[in-house]
Amino acid sequence: MQSIDWIVLSVTLLFIVVYGAWKTRGSKSVEEYIKGGNETKWWTIGLSVMATQASAITFLSTPGQAFHSGMGFVQFYFGLPIAMVIICLVFIPIYHKLNVYTAYEYLEGRFDKKTRTLTAILFLIQRGLAAGITIFAPAIILSAVLGWDLVVLNIVIGILVIVYTVSGGTKAVSVTQKQQMAVIFIGMFIAFYVILQYLPEGITFIKALEIAGANHKMKVLDFSWDLNNRYTVWTGLLGGTFLMLSYFGTDQSQVQRYLSGKSLRESQLGLIFNGLLKVPMQFFILLVGVMVFVFYQFNSAPINFNPKAQExxxxxxxxxxxxxxxxxxxxxxxxxxxxxxxxxxxxxxxxxxxxxxxxxxxxxxxxxxxxxxxxxxETNDKDYVFIQFILKYLPKGLIGLLLAVILSAAMSSTASELNALASTTAIDLYKRNVTKEYNEKHYVTMSKWFTLAWGILAILVACIANLFDNLIQLVNIIGSIFYGNVLGIFLLAFFANYVKGNAVFIAAIITQIIIIAVWYIDWLPYLWLNALGCGIVILLAFLIESTSRMLFINNQK
CATH class of the missing domain: 1.10.287 (Helix Hairpins)
Incomplete structure (x- = not known):
């Protein structure tokens, strides 16, 4: 990296951190700190929701996924627009009507305290792990490629996020995510343009697509029912819809983004905006990876892109x-x-x-x-393809910008996660289980301390994590193990008045054990775990409730 790259990288990241901390300083109430004072407009909600999901893993792993396997991964997102519509019609009106701070707060009124606590804990486990991975993902790759110390990188990324997230809470996360998404979009469009310019004379964009197609990289749709195939139209529409419903409808890191909306309509418009833009964005990022593949048809590529492997x-x-x-x-x-x-x-x-x-x-x-x-x-080099291309072929200054894209994405998703983890801990566990009443200032202070604590824990997870097959898959696997169960609990709360708290609580525990076992023996592709978990918890809850009522009736006789 040249001096200009360091300047571009440093200035971009420092501006985001300082601007976020300054713009949102001085939150005095829980509503301001956790819900951003309910002032967020729809476009900010849409970009914030998108930035929360689009971590550094998206911009490191997705191009590499396309380089190796083509455009088929986009099918993973086919269920997202469907999920957005359902959430806008069902989830958001309920959350706004009850004026909740967290998604799990609703479950106590519908079921009981222990069901609310269990669901909150399931969220804290999976999102706490994911927060560490969103720090670890760019850190390990930048460490391997640039020779930077891995532990130092984990700590630096974590501290940058902690500074403005502790300072400004939800509003700070939303404000900074607009800047981060601007950096991300600009960087990726410039990278795409540069790749096309680097193709040999006479190789137009259309010709590049033909070359990619000849190498089976342009197959977008797969209608097969092969369960060994992770990405098909059906896994996207069915498994993907359940995953997106769970993630955007019940995961506090996303729910908190639209609970801060100025009105019900602003929150709904924000999610629809995300639903319309997310699939094209992922398609474009995959297309960047495909164009990198075409570029390497005319330029020498290593047999393995991981520099550590070569060493x-x-x-x-x-x-x-x-x-x-x-x-x-x-x-x-x-x-x-x-x-x-x-x-x-x-x-x-x-x-x-x-x-x-x-x-x-x-x-x-x-x-x-x-x-x-x-x-x-690590022999799987998918996560190293794009970063190696950036460092080897992009011009001075642009390297710094693309590294800023990667680190901005890491910061945006991690900030949302820490913000949500702290809110859930403060509202669903601390405030609900501490008998003494405190004033607003106390809960804001505790939320800040919880943010700091989760930030430190995320850094520790990042420092001890191991690189899996593909980082973007790892995050989705972790979510799929828990999300289906949580979604089933919420669907029971919304639509099954027949089922009460005890039945749901027992069903949820049994379901989580079953899903972990199914994942461990690798019986199904991970996307199907969402639908399976949702179905099992609903079925078990009805069976347990019905059995309980029958036993009660028999005892009365």
């Missing part, structure tokens, strides 16, 4: 064998390069596919060698 293998006894694989990989690259320049006939596409299969086999052999060299090294 490990070079120091091992397998260096010569690995180098041989790299040479074969380059030969295949050269053959493909000659093919994609010409007309992409059926025979040419068939030959490209044959070469891709050979190249995939080489990459798998390379992973085996890497594991032999060091069992701990």
């Amino acid at each position: 490990v293998i070079n120091k091992s006894e397998y260096a010569a064998a690995y180098e041989k694989l790299e040479l074969q990989h380059k030969e295949i690259e050269e053959q493909k390069k000659q093919l994609v320049y010409g007309e992409l006939t059926t025979d040419v596409k068939t030959r490209i596919q044959e070469l891709n299969k050979q190249d995939t086999a080489l990459k798998e052999e390379a992973k085996v060698l890497l594991k032999k060299a060091d069992a701990e090294v």
